[in-house]
Amino acid sequence: MTVESSALYDVPGPKALARHRLYGWLALLVIAAVVGWVVYMLFHTQQFTYQKWTPFQYKGVQELLLRGLGNTLKAFGWTVLFALPFGALFAAGRLSDHRAVRWVCTLVVEFFRAMPLLVMIFFIFVALKAPPMWALVAGLTLYNGSVLAEVFRAGVLAVPKGQKEAAYALGLRKTQVMAYVLVPQANRAMLPTIVSQLVVALKDTSLGFLITYEEFLHAGKLIATNLDYDLPFIPVVMVIAPVYIGMCLLLSWFAKWLERRGRRDPKVKGGAPVAPAGLTPDPQG
Amino acid sequence: MHVLTDNWSAYWHGFLGTLWLTLVSAALALVLGVVVAGFRVSPVKPLRAFGTGWVTVLRNTPLTLLFFIVVLGLPRFDITLPFFTFAVLALGCYTSAFVCETLRSGVNTVPVGQGEAARSLGLTFTQTLGLVVLPQAYRAVVAPLGSVMIALAKNTAIAGSFSVVELLGTYRTLNELGYGIVWTFVWIAVGYLVLTLAISALFNLLERRVAVSR
Numbered sequence: 001m002t003v004e005s006s007a008l009y010d011v012p013g014p015k016a017l018a019r020h021r022l023y024g025w026l027a028l029l030v031i032a033a034v035v036g037w038v039v040y041m042l043f044h045t046q047q048f049t050y051q052k053w054t055p056f057q058y059k060g061v062q063e064l065l066l067r068g069l070g071n072t073l074k075a076f077g078w079t080v081l082f083a084l085p086f087g088a089l090f091a092a093g094r095l096s097d098h099r100a101v102r103w104v105c106t107l108v109v110e111f112f113r114a115m116p117l118l119v120m121i122f123f124i125f126v127a128l129k130a131p132p133m134w135a136l137v138a139g140l141t142l143y144n145g146s147v148l149a150e151v152f153r154a155g156v157l158a159v160p161k162g163q164k165e166a167a168y169a170l171g172l173r174k175t176q177v178m179a180y181v182l183v184p185q186a187n188r189a190m191l192p193t194i195v196s197q198l199v200v201a202l203k204d205t206s207l208g209f210l211i212t213y214e215e216f217l218h219a220g221k222l223i224a225t226n227l228d229y230d231l232p233f234i235p236v237v238m239v240i241a242p243v244y245i246g247m248c249l250l251l252s253w254f255a256k257w258l259e260r261r262g263r264r265d266p267k268v269k270g271g272a273p274v275a276p277a278g279l280t281p282d283p284q285g
Numbered sequence: 286m287h288v289l290t291d292n293w294s295a296y297w298h299g300f301l302g303t304l305w306l307t308l309v310s311a312a313l314a315l316v317l318g319v320v321v322a323g324f325r326v327s328p329v330k331p332l333r334a335f336g337t338g339w340v341t342v343l344r345n346t347p348l349t350l351l352f353f354i355v356v357l358g359l360p361r362f363d364i365t366l367p368f369f370t371f372a373v374l375a376l377g378c379y380t381s382a383f384v385c386e387t388l389r390s391g392v393n394t395v396p397v398g399q400g401e402a403a404r405s406l407g408l409t410f411t412q413t414l415g416l417v418v419l420p421q422a423y424r425a426v427v428a429p430l431g432s433v434m435i436a437l438a439k440n441t442a443i444a445g446s447f448s449v450v451e452l453l454g455t456y457r458t459l460n461e462l463g464y465g466i467v468w469t470f471v472w473i474a475v476g477y478l479v480l481t482l483a484i485s486a487l488f489n490l491l492e493r494r495v496a497v498s499r
């Protein structure tokens with residue numbers, strides 16, 4: 001048995017093991033009871049009737065869902081495409097030698113990080129009258145780009161000082177130091193954090209639902225509120241939720257894999273410290 | 286300025302709604318988060334598995350989807366509650382996963398030697414936990430918990446679209462009354478800034494209080 005934090009308790013002896021087993025069975029019983037209740041409720045409220053599940057066989061419904069999923073991925077793709085350069089630009093701005101540039105960039109980044117994403121999306125949608133998709137993409141870009149700017153900045157600052165000094169001593173110019181020395185080294189440490197931030201962006205594309213962007217959740221809602229299909233709300237959730245969670249999980253796992261790979265790489269050992277503390281953003285959005 | 290003064294009651298109402306929603310959800314998230322974190326560090330395997338599952342699923346669920354499921358899904362199970370309670374459930378459960386991870390990594394920052402030393406001094410489990418491990422974990426937890434709470438305050442904006450009175454929702458009323466949309470949003474933004482800055486100041490204070498040189 002692998003115990004993650006053994007600061008809390010000793011390696012259990014035979015008596016403690018027996019007790020833990022008892023607790024284990026009790027816990028299983030409770031969990032099984034809860035699951036059983038949910039399944040009972042699902043049957044009790046007739047969520048598995050033929051009428052509620054047939055819509056998913058219709059070609060139109062399938063296409064509607066796929067189109068929704070496509071729109072979700074499209075918004076995500078645009079966001080990634082815009083947010084990364086935005087982040088790089090403002091990170092560079094915050095690291096600039098010119099005080100004015102630094103201040104402006106700090107102000108922009110801090111403001112967009114402090115604002116609820118939904119407020120920005122609504123502002124762009126309602127006040128600037130942007131079409132839903134571009135309102136969503138713009139909001140996501142501003143927020144995630146600002147968070148990414150902080151990630152980039154922290155990554156570049158975490159490269160040991162000697163690297164920069166050595167590069168200047170070799171006669172490289174400011175831009176060259178950044179592009180050839182600092183960024184490539186920071187990149188390796190930042191990659192997992194960047195990907196986890198992209199998970200946040202992917203999750204937040206669902207906010208498009210609230211401004212009537214025709215994304216995955218919107219497609220689900222259309223089917224769920226259809227009287228002809230007997231309001232198949234729970235079936236729709238059972239189809240949509242695993243897809244959403246699955247996509248985010250895959251991306252999360254990718255981030256974790258990148259992190260493990262970065263830590264394992266022998267080239268990194270003894271070189272630049274990887275993933276410095278305080279670099280992880282809150283993946284909460 | 287007159288947008289704010291003319292509609293002070295609407296803004297104040299919305300602001301209180303957001304504040305209240307944040308406080309109640311934070312309470313739920315903290316309680317749930319502590320329980321699930323306890324599960325995740327416990328020696329009982331099914332509880333650990335449950336904790337891991339809870340955190341993994343909730344961290345990878347879009348909050349809008351969670352709202353969608355809770356607000357529109359639970360009524361299908363004949364569970365009808367006020368919208369406010371639904372919103373608290375969604376926000377609290379979602380945030381509890383992040384609280385749990387913060388607490389767990391806080392406990393993990395306490396060196397194993399501390400627990401071993403405490404036990405070899407003859408402290409019981411409760412004493413080890415309460416006198417040695419948790420006070421040290423607490424220090425490492427305060428700052429990240431602050432960011433989790435700020436994110437929670439920002440996330441409450443979603444509740445407005447699910448029939449809960451909160452700050453962002455005030456734009457609809459004001460928009461219908463014909464007020465300038467830009468200024469409407471400026472004051473909404475100020476409201477959120479006040480809230481997030483207050484939380485951040487509170488946690489800074491806490492952090493300074495518990496800070497010791499280690």
